[in-house]
Amino acid sequence: MSTTGLAASGELPELANVHWRERADEASLRRADRTWTLSIVAHEVPFLTTAIVLPLLAPVLAVVSVFALAFAWAIPALYAARGAGVLRPWRHRAADRSAERRALGFLGDLVGHETRDLVARTGLVVERGAFGVWVVGPAGALLVRPGGRRVQCYCVRVTDTDLPVADRVAHLLLALRADESGFATVANLTWSGACWRLRRHLSREAREGLAVAVARLR
Amino acid sequence: MSRLIRMDQTGHTVLAHWSPDDLAGTEAARAALQAELERGYLAVASEPDGTAVAVRDLPLDSQLVILRRPIAGG
Numbered sequence: 552m553s554t555t556g557l558a559a560s561g562e563l564p565e566l567a568n569v570h571w572r573e574r575a576d577e578a579s580l581r582r583a584d585r586t587w588t589l590s591i592v593a594h595e596v597p598f599l600t601t602a603i604v605l606p607l608l609a610p611v612l613a614v615v616s617v618f619a620l621a622f623a624w625a626i627p628a629l630y631a632a633r634g635a636g637v638l639r640p641w642r643h644r645a646a647d648r649s650a651e652r653r654a655l656g657f658l659g660d661l662v663g664h665e666t667r668d669l670v671a672r673t674g675l676v677v678e679r680g681a682f683g684v685w686v687v688g689p690a691g692a693l694l695v696r697p698g699g700r701r702v703q704c705y706c707v708r709v710t711d712t713d714l715p716v717a718d719r720v721a722h723l724l725l726a727l728r729a730d731e732s733g734f735a736t737v738a739n740l741t742w743s744g745a746c747w748r749l750r751r752h753l754s755r756e757a758r759e760g761l762a763v764a765v766a767r768l769r
Numbered sequence: 770m771s772r773l774i775r776m777d778q779t780g781h782t783v784l785a786h787w788s789p790d791d792l793a794g795t796e797a798a799r800a801a802l803q804a805e806l807e808r809g810y811l812a813v814a815s816e817p818d819g820t821a822v823a824v825r826d827l828p829l830d831s832q833l834v835i836l837r838r839p840i841a842g843g
Contacts, residue, residue, distance in 0.1 A: 565841065654781065691843065709837070
């Protein structure tokens with residue numbers, strides 16, 4: 552991975568590895584939101600149409616309608632579950648306990664008092680940015696958009712596999728603080744949709760992080 | 770006293786201390802920073818107000834410079 556050529560202007564050096572991507576800004580994030588909404592509508596319409604029309608043609612086809620409704624419910628849920636995966640608890644080989652403690656203390660030093668309590672309880676950091684409020688975990692982040700109703704899920708991680716979990720969060724937090732637009736560009740958007748749809752697929756800790764982020768926007 | 774810290778497998782390691790009037794400490798910190806950059810680490814100056822700036826040279830007036838590994842989309 553070559554990342555040494557940039558940073559003179561303060562942008563993330565990792566952008567060099569995704570030079571073909573359009574730099575994320577408010578307009579591109581809104582476009583992504585709209586694309587995801589259209590995609591879900593395109594998935595839903597055929598199933599819902601089937602569920603409504605078939606029983607009108609022949610009542611016995613109501614059985615097929617039930618399956619169509621089940622698909623209409625399940626497909627967005629599967630996408631949301633994929634999005635929720637970015638804050639799934641880290642299950643890879645753990646660093647030793649003293650390293651985890653040191654890393655957690657260091658992460659606590661990087662954030663304010665309010666967020667420090669959240670870090671201790673959940674291992675997640677909530678950080679306000681220009682695009683909304685971020686919930687940062689060890690292998691990804693949520694971006695709760697202004698208004699607190701919509702959320703984007705980003706899969707992004709540090710490339711070193713042996714770091715303590717809290718250090719992984721600190722890596723992402725520092726990259727986010729240094730260049731929010733660059734961070735959103737480097738990260739892979741895995742899902743965008745309603746907060747309520749995502750919430751049911753999150754762990755207890757991630758739900759708390761999401762709730763804090765939404766509260767900071769309202 | 771400013772610190773140069775590397776995030777690593779131990780949680781973190783303090784590589785150098787310096788202050789603007791400490792020439793030897795500043796040179797040692799500068800050399801340590803360059804050595805880590807050559808190893809592929811990236812440097813971020815972290816400010817007390819919660820902002821951070823990617824740097825390639827030692828910012829003498831910064832209280833905390835942190836070395837991190839690159840990130841990538843998963």
